[in-house]
Amino acid sequence: MSVDLPPKIRERTVSKARTLLEALPFMQEHWGKTIVVKYGGAAMERAPLSRSFGNDLALLQHVGIHPLIVHGGGPQVTEVSARLGLPTTFVGGLRITDGPTLDVAKMVLAGKVNTDVVGTLLGCGVQAVGLSGVDGGLVMARRREPPDLGFVGEVVQVNGAVVRALMDQRFVPVIASIAIGDDGQAYNVNADVVAAELAVGLSAEKLVYMNDVPGLIGPDGDLLSELGVQEALDLLAHPDAVDGGMIPKLESAVRALKAGVPRVHFLDGRVEHALVLELFTPEGIGTMIAVDAPGEEGTP
Helix, strand or coil: CCCCHHHHHHHHHHHHHHHHHHHHHHHHCCCEEEEEEEECCHHHCHHHHHHHHHHHHHHHHHHEEEEEEEEEHHHHHHHHHCCCCCCEECCEEEEEEEEHHHHHHHHHHHHHHHHHHHHHHHCCCCCCCECCCHHCCCEEECCCCCCEEEEEEEEEEEEEHHHHHHHCCCCEEEEEEEEEECCEEEEEHHHHHHHHHHHCCCCCCCEEECCCCCCCCCCCCCCEEEEHHHHHHHHHHCCCCCCCCCHHHHHHHHHHHHHHCCCEEEEEECCCCCHHHHHHHHCCCCCCEEECCCCCCCCC
């Protein structure tokens, strides 16, 4: 026996039910999967959006997804370096890191930024645990060259057992992009690269880059909603399509896809609930790159 509801209540409640049911196939598709999120840009710096991100992660956990967060903190490192009178120079989107700059990176990334992100997530009910790549030899690196960028590292291997143990207990690892060498030397490693290597090492279902741009922009200025690996390589080769900090992001995305990660997403972290919108709606809001050719429906 059905009970008629007042029209306004019925419309509102049924609309909510439909929204949940539309998201159900995407939730089922992601159940039990690992998703690595590189968190940075405006989403990390603006408190209201930080809480939106924390609430998204809480939802992901409640529907059976295992998220892992990697963060950088380039603007914060630059700010503290400037206060200390240290110059900031980038080559190909990578920061030249001498000894004093490395000390700043360790303080800012593994200290303040990591603590701030973990605190925000805990405030949203997410049991986050802060780490850097140094902890447990999580991210092993060696000096990157050429060119000589100082104490900038390239990833040699990741120790997935460290974070798997945490995720098995429903903790969310939050990892600062400082790595360690065999000799105990710390290295500053681009967070985009760390995220990609962890996605590969953990056999993640997806790698998500949350930035302060809408997604990948084509040479004509339009947002690219979906593309394949070859098209991503074509973008990298185009002289006017990709530059600065987007270069290591896109290079890392291609590396992850070729190593077995099925999907990589580029999202605008300035959009409220960007992560949920991309993962649980048919349209998505950013750019998805897949190993196979574009043209599939949705982003499951």
